[in-house]
Amino acid sequence: MLDGVSTIPADAEPIVAEAPPGAAAEPLMTQWWLDLAFVHWPVEPEPVAPLLPPGVRPDTLHGVTYVGLVAFRMHRVGWFRLPGVPYLGTFPETNVRLYSVDERGRRGVVFRSLDASRLIPVVVGRGVFRLPYLWSRMSVRRDADTITYTSSRRWPGPRGARASLSVRIGEPVAEPTELEHFLTARWGMHNAFFGRPVYLPNAHPRWPLHHAELLSLDEDVVTAAGLARPLGDPVSVLYSPGVPVRFGLPNKPAGIPTP
Numbered sequence: 001m002l003d004g005v006s007t008i009p010a011d012a013e014p015i016v017a018e019a020p021p022g023a024a025a026e027p028l029m030t031q032w033w034l035d036l037a038f039v040h041w042p043v044e045p046e047p048v049a050p051l052l053p054p055g056v057r058p059d060t061l062h063g064v065t066y067v068g069l070v071a072f073r074m075h076r077v078g079w080f081r082l083p084g085v086p087y088l089g090t091f092p093e094t095n096v097r098l099y100s101v102d103e104r105g106r107r108g109v110v111f112r113s114l115d116a117s118r119l120i121p122v123v124v125g126r127g128v129f130r131l132p133y134l135w136s137r138m139s140v141r142r143d144a145d146t147i148t149y150t151s152s153r154r155w156p157g158p159r160g161a162r163a164s165l166s167v168r169i170g171e172p173v174a175e176p177t178e179l180e181h182f183l184t185a186r187w188g189m190h191n192a193f194f195g196r197p198v199y200l201p202n203a204h205p206r207w208p209l210h211h212a213e214l215l216s217l218d219e220d221v222v223t224a225a226g227l228a229r230p231l232g233d234p235v236s237v238l239y240s241p242g243v244p245v246r247f248g249l250p251n252k253p254a255g256i257p258t259p
Contacts, residue, residue: 012101012105012107013105013106013107015107015178015181015182015185016181016185017176017181017185017206017207018206019187019202019203019204020187020201020203023187023201023202023203023248026248026249027246027247027248028200028247028248028249028250029077029246029247030076030077030244030245030246030247031074031075031076031077031089031244031245032074032075032076032242032243032244032245033072033073033074033075033204033240033242033243033245034072034073034074034075034241034242035072035073035140035142035147035239035241035242036070036071036072036239036240036242037070037071037072037147037149037165037167037212037237037238037239038068038070038183038184038236038237038238038239038240039068039069039070039165039167039214039217039234039236039237040066040067040068040069040183040234040235040236040237041066041067041230041231041232041234041235042064042065042066042235043064043065043066043067043227043228043230044064044065045057045058045060045063045064045065047227047228048065048067048098048227051098051110051112051226051227052098052100052110052190053100053110053190053191053192053197053198054192054195054196054197055102055103055197056100056101056102056110056190056197057100057101057102058098058099058100058101059099059100059101059107059108059182060099061178061179061182065098065099066098066099066182066183066236067096067097067098067222067227067230068095068096068097068098068099068109068183069094069095069096069163069165069219069221069222070094070095070097071092071093071094071140071149071151071163071165072092072093072094072140072149072242073090073091073092073093073140073242074089074090074091074092074093074116075089075090075242076089076090077089077090077121089121091116091117091118091121091138092116092117092138092139092140092149092151093114093115093116093117093138094114094115094136094138094149094151094163094221095111095112095113095114095115096111096112096113096221096222096225096227097109097110097111097112098110098112099182099183099186100190102190102197102199106188106190106199107186107187107188108186108187108188108189108190108199109186109188109189109190110189110190110191111131111132111189111191112132112225112226112227113132113134113221113224113225114131114132114133114134115133115134115135115136115138115151115153115161115163115221116133116134116135116136116138117135117136117137117138117151118135119135121133122134122135122155129191129193130191130192130193130194131191132225134153134154134155134156134157134161135153135154135155135156136151136152136153136154137150137151137152137154138150138151138152145168145169146166146167146168146169146215147166147167147169147239148164148165148166149163149164149165149166150162150163150164151163151164151221153221153224158224161220161221161224162218162219162220162221163218163219163220163221164216164217164218164219165214165216165217165218165219166214166215166216166217167212167213167214167215167237167239168212168213168215169210169212169239170210170211170212170213170239171210171211172208172209172210172211173209173210173211173238176207176209179235179236180209180236180238183236183238184207184209184238184240185207187201187202187203188200188201188202189202198250199250200247200248200250201247201248201250202245202246202247202248203245203246203248204243204244204245204246205243205244207240207243208240208241208242208243209238209239209240210238210239210240210241211237211238211239212237212238212239213237214233214234214237
């Protein structure tokens with residue numbers, strides 16, 4: 001593999017299920033992430049590397065990195081310690097994300113697209129914070145142990161890019177595997193602000209994870225995000241009822257955080 005692409009810093013932070021002590025002790029933002037479906041495919045790190053911000057490389061597990069499709073409900077986004085906003089801060093969201101590690105060894109995620117159903121958060125996220133938010137028609141519907149997430153992109157495009165997935169919620173995960181820890185225990189977001197790297201830390205309780213069965217999937221948001229279409233079935237499908245989340249101050253301005 002290419003030097004500087006797959007090599008993880010020797011002092012990279014460990015992958016741990018609990019947030020680091022003191023992370024986001026003084027919150028910049030608070031929110032809830034609810035009814036999450038995590039769907040993941042393995043990808044080689046070399047084609048992913050050019051899609052990441054400066055100063056960041058693909059994070060790998062046994063030489064492989066991953067692309068994730070994560071659908072959920074954002075609930076009551078709030079600033080600092082103020083109460084969350086009930087309408088503008090509550091909406092469905094679906095994101096395409098990659099796994100990253102920076103030169104200081106901080107592991108995180110990088111978002112290639114963030115479809116959301118509220119126009120104002122999309123405009124703020126794009127215009128002020130330079131995050132790839134996209135305005136979409138979206139829904140999250142639950143019927144017993146089955147949840148269906150749908151989205152169809154409105155603006156800015158590609159218009160009509162879609163994601164529709166249904167999962168059946170299974171038994172709780174008693175002890176996450178190494179891969180499940182790698183994919184979910186992420187305590188920060190890497191981004192670029194006017195070409196400069198930004199890391200935004202987050203903290204939340206340990207994920208309550210469930211096994212899940214992917215019943216249906218029809219999407220083209222992964223290829224719309226600049227990635228090759230995943231081959232074969234996903235290697236990991238998980239569900240979580242959700243967690244309360246807080247985000248700490250970044251060392252540079254950053255955006256509306258999301259899982």
